[in-house]
Structure formats: C-alpha cells, structure tokens
Amino acid sequence: MKISQIGEFGLIQVLKGILSSPIIGDDTAPVEINGETLLLTTDCMVEDRHFKRFYAPEVVGWKVISVNVSDVVASGGNALYALVSLALPDIEVAYVEGLYRGIKEACSFYGCQVVGGNITKAEKIVIDAFMLGKTDRFVSRSGAKPGDKLYVSGTLGDAKAGLELLLLERKKYEDFELKLIERHIRPTARIDYIKHIRKYANACIDISDGLSSDVWHLSRMSGVKISIKSNDIPVSEELKLFCKKHGRNPLEYALTGGEDYQLLFTHPEDRYNPFLDMKCIGFVEEGSGAYIDGETLHPMGFDHFR
Amino acid sequence: MKISQIGEFGLIQVLKGILSSPIIGDDTAPVEINGETLLLTTDCMVEDRHFKRFYAPEVVGWKVISVNVSDVVASGGNALYALVSLALPDIEVAYVEGLYRGIKEACSFYGCQVVGGNITKAEKIVIDAFMLGKTDRFVSRSGAKPGDKLYVSGTLGDAKAGLELLLLERKKYEDFELKLIERHIRPTARIDYIKHIRKYANACIDISDGLSSDVWHLSRMSGVKISIKSNDIPVSEELKLFCKKHGRNPLEYALTGGEDYQLLFTHPEDRYNPFLDMKCIGFVEEGSGAYIDGETLHPMGFDHFR
The missing domain is CATH 3.30.1330.10 (PurM-like, N-terminal domain)
Structure with missing residues (x-):
C-alpha cells in the first residue's frame, strides 16, 4: 500500500x-x-x-x-x-x-x-x-466546548489566489494582485493574538490546510459538532476583485486555500475582542461533524499525498 | 561563488x-x-x-x-x-x-x-x-585547557570500513565484516559516558566528521594546541582484519572515518575512569593547531560540499 x-x-x-x-x-x-x-x-x-x-x-x-x-x-x-x-x-x-x-x-x-x-x-x-x-497555558485543538462560538482572524483565501497569480509569472501585476501575492510569499504569524488565545481560547488551530479541513480537525479532536455560515467567512476586497476578474468564487478560495496562517479558535461569545480583526463564523454544539449552512462541510484542504 | x-x-x-x-x-x-x-x-x-x-x-x-x-x-x-x-x-x-x-x-x-x-x-x-x-552543566567544544589529556571512547574507523563493505552488496560476509557493517548502520550514542562527560570533561565533541577534523574543531574552538600520537588511537580487531585483507591502513580509517559517533574529550589525567572504554590519545597545550606524531595533522574528514 x-x-x-x-x-x-x-x-x-x-x-x-x-x-x-x-x-x-x-x-x-x-x-x-x-x-x-x-x-x-x-x-x-x-x-x-x-x-x-x-x-x-x-x-x-x-x-x-x-x-x-x-x-x-x-x-x-x-x-x-x-x-x-x-x-x-x-x-x-x-x-x-x-x-x-x-x-x-x-x-x-x-x-x-x-x-x-x-x-x-x-x-x-x-x-x-x-x-x-x-x-503559561497550552491551547490545543481538542478543547472546543458546546456553547462556544467559532472565530477566525483576518481574511481567508488570499494566499491561494496569490500563489495562482505568482505562478503565471507575468511581468506586471495590478496593485490588488501584488497584495495577494504578498500574502502567499510573506505570511505573517498572528503574534498579535497570542495573549487573546492564551487567555480565552478553548481550542485553536492555525489554518494551514484550508478552512474546510481545519474546521474538521477541530471538530474531530474536540469531539463536537461545528457549524459555520458561508456568508460570515471573511474575504478581502483584493480576493473579491481577483474572483470577479477571473470568474471564480471567493468562498471556494476561503474554504480550500491553505497557507493563510490565520487562526481558527473557539471561546464563549463574551470573550469577543473588538480590537482584533476576529470574526465569528460559526458555533460549537454537542455532537460531531462539521457543517456549512446546514449541509455537511466537505474537507477540501491540502493533503500532500492526495 | x-x-x-x-x-x-x-x-x-x-x-x-x-x-x-x-x-x-x-x-x-x-x-x-x-x-x-x-x-x-x-x-x-x-x-x-x-x-x-x-x-x-x-x-x-x-x-x-x-x-x-x-x-x-x-x-x-x-x-x-x-x-x-x-x-x-x-x-x-x-x-x-x-x-x-x-x-x-x-x-x-x-x-x-x-x-x-x-x-x-x-x-x-x-x-x-x-x-x-x-x-546540569553544558560541555562545549571550546573548554579544552592546557594540561588536559585528550581521550576517545571506543574504537575508530569501523563505520567507514562497514560502509565500504555494505556498498559491495555482497551476498555473504564474514563475521568480522558483519560487525563492521553493524557499526555503520547501527551506531550507538555513548549514553554510558553522560555522567563522566558532564562531571569531568572540559571539552567534548562527538566524532561525526572524522578524528582528524574533529581534533581541529576542538583545537580551534578552545584556542589550544592539541597533539595526538598515532600509536595510541584505538582501532578494533575487526578493522585490523579488514585492513589486512584489503591492504589498507587502519590509521587512515581511524583518522578520516566519520560516523563512528564516539566521543572525543579532554580533562586532567586524574579523571581517567578505568571502567569506561576510554583511551588517552594525546594532550593539550597552550598554543594553536593540531599535530600527530609531531607533524601537522591534516583535517581529512567529511565536508558535504567538498
């Protein structure tokens, strides 16, 4: 095998x-x-x-x-x-x-x-x-609790669009395209979230395989059901421009794009911090599985060998 | 370049x-x-x-x-x-x-x-x-002191001979040849020396690049002159048999063979421990450079890029 x-x-x-x-x-x-x-x-x-x-x-x-x-x-x-x-x-x-x-x-x-x-x-x-x-406190993938909300930092899908643009090896890029390329080649770890995660998160993962896969990782490791709402997934203006230009769907980029290195985490709603660029995209319940808009979420992230 | x-x-x-x-x-x-x-x-x-x-x-x-x-x-x-x-x-x-x-x-x-x-x-x-x-005590390559003796654990050159035998891909090997091959493919870190090194060694290095190179590493990093005596370098009976059979010089194998993962270390003579398979092969003085039998020791160890 x-x-x-x-x-x-x-x-x-x-x-x-x-x-x-x-x-x-x-x-x-x-x-x-x-x-x-x-x-x-x-x-x-x-x-x-x-x-x-x-x-x-x-x-x-x-x-x-x-x-x-x-x-x-x-x-x-x-x-x-x-x-x-x-x-x-x-x-x-x-x-x-x-x-x-x-x-x-x-x-x-x-x-x-x-x-x-x-x-x-x-x-x-x-x-x-x-x-x-x-x-001082290890935050794992397995601590998500029923009642928690699910949050994500920043915007998703940019790095995937940036990679596609970069591989075109064009001589000139538009400004919004350069921003997407920058997100691929120069991702920044969210050290501005360290205190928040350490203090409040019940579970956290960095999105390196793609949101759809990483929601499944949290769900499986925590033994909970996680539901997300597609309309709430944050995408950048640059990604929207890119998708408009190339006839693509930003949601697909946000769900499948790895390498954004944003954080996906859960905690009670009252821990929301308006000074961070965090956005609530779903919630945690007793049960199992990962769902989007009520349907099963298909993990479509990156697997090196598939 | x-x-x-x-x-x-x-x-x-x-x-x-x-x-x-x-x-x-x-x-x-x-x-x-x-x-x-x-x-x-x-x-x-x-x-x-x-x-x-x-x-x-x-x-x-x-x-x-x-x-x-x-x-x-x-x-x-x-x-x-x-x-x-x-x-x-x-x-x-x-x-x-x-x-x-x-x-x-x-x-x-x-x-x-x-x-x-x-x-x-x-x-x-x-x-x-x-x-x-x-x-409890970090032992570096840079602590060798004038007056120290230089010691080595085990025997040297076996792994190099073992590799050469292995690459012949013969169907049958003699017993002493199998022992040499074993030294190449299954080196054992000298954990039996941990207490001795931690307690007494002024400087230590594991011989992974070959004795001649690693004596130079100790000499340079410690800023001392190190002299070794070729007759005192420990070689195994198996290596002697191998060299006799193939018309080779055991000393060359001991000086240039990397991957024996034996220890090379210095400390005062009165720290010698007869219960370990350590052997004194030289001494440390003020000055610089590495010498063998009074002549400059040529570093002939392994450099991945040369």
Missing part, C-alpha cells in the same frame, strides 16, 4: 499508533520541564512543493520561520528558539545568505532567535525549521 | 555572521529557560547521501535518533524529546512503518520520546530529527 492510498493524515494515524503517543496531532507538542510548559514544533519547506527557485530567498527564509511561529501562536505560546536544517544542492552562497537574511528578519520581528542548525547536501532545497516556544 | 568553493564549514561561518549569534558551532545549542539548561540539536539523513533505499528502514530510524542523541551526550546532556520531520516520495506505507519502529526502538533505548513531527512530499527521502535535551 502506497502513502497516496491513505493520504498524509492516514499516515500520521499509522505512525501515532506505532509510537503510541497521545500528544501527537496538535500544532505543537507541549512538554513540561521544571514546571514550565514548552512547545515544540517543526515545519518544512521543499523546493518545487512549497516554493520555486525563482522566489527571492529572503521571502523563503521569512516564511519558514513564520509558519513555525504560527503553530506556536496557535498553541497560545511565544516562539523563543529555532534550529534551521538545510539540505542544499551546490548552489550560490548568495542564495543561502539571502535565505538567512530572511530568517533573521523574521526572527527579529517575532522576537525569537536561531541558535543552531545543520547543513547537508541534497538534490533539491529542503528547509526544515524547528521551534521551541513557551506558554 | 558556489557552496563547494567555500565548503560546508565556510558556509557555516558566513551564516553565523548573518545571524551574529555566538553560540552556533557546537554539538548542541544550550539555552536557559527558568534556570534550566536545555540543549537543542538537529541532524538529518538524506537518501543516497546517508543511506540507501535498500537499507532496512528500521536501521535508518535507529540511526537518525542515535546521531541526535550523540550530540546531546557530547554536550553532557540527556536526550528528552524528539520531533521527526519526514520528506517522502509516494513510497510504501510499510517502509515508513519500519522507519518509525526503528525510531521508537532507539527512543526506548535512549530514554527519550518522539512528541511530534511533520510529513511532506519530496522526491527523495529526507529525515530530519530535532532533539531537546537537558543538562
């Missing part, structure tokens, strides 16, 4: 069984050391899967740190220390320098630090980052 | 400059959290560089954990938690299961635990492991 027959998430289930570890399957792994909750996570970028060689190396470096910080933020934590493991062909040193400038810039922005790493040779560029964070 | 023109270690210097971090360049990165010294490290195995697809996946899994534990041990620490990041082609699930059985077996042996990871698609298998350890 090949991996593609069971998919990325099927494989993770198989491996969890072998390790018989209960904590695998969240955005980060929480471990207690001396009464402190540390958060461990890793995320990887592979050439021609997550980025192309023609991207500026600075943005690739920025992104690999951002996606790891995003996982730490989704667990209610602050990122502290990173290791970067590079597998590289014999490329220009200038490229690797650009990569590291992007990594350093991201670390300065997020308040973390690269303390080590590893370099090895390979045929394609693989950049693996490991992040150590900490929190 | 290509990476091959400055080599792996030249590239690390360039990247250290960009990050302006003083702590990069040791076996692990020590970070203080709540008065506890945590050790972070990462090491990676790339298909066709560090292993072949025909190796049993269990031994590949064992090895990726072992090489990371080895780094933690060289810093005087105990390995606690690991993350495993896999980049995989669409291969058989059974292969990945074997890999994880090896990972689990190694973790049980070393007393650590895999708490998370990541899976992504790629053209060749890349297995990146990240290890978090802890210690």
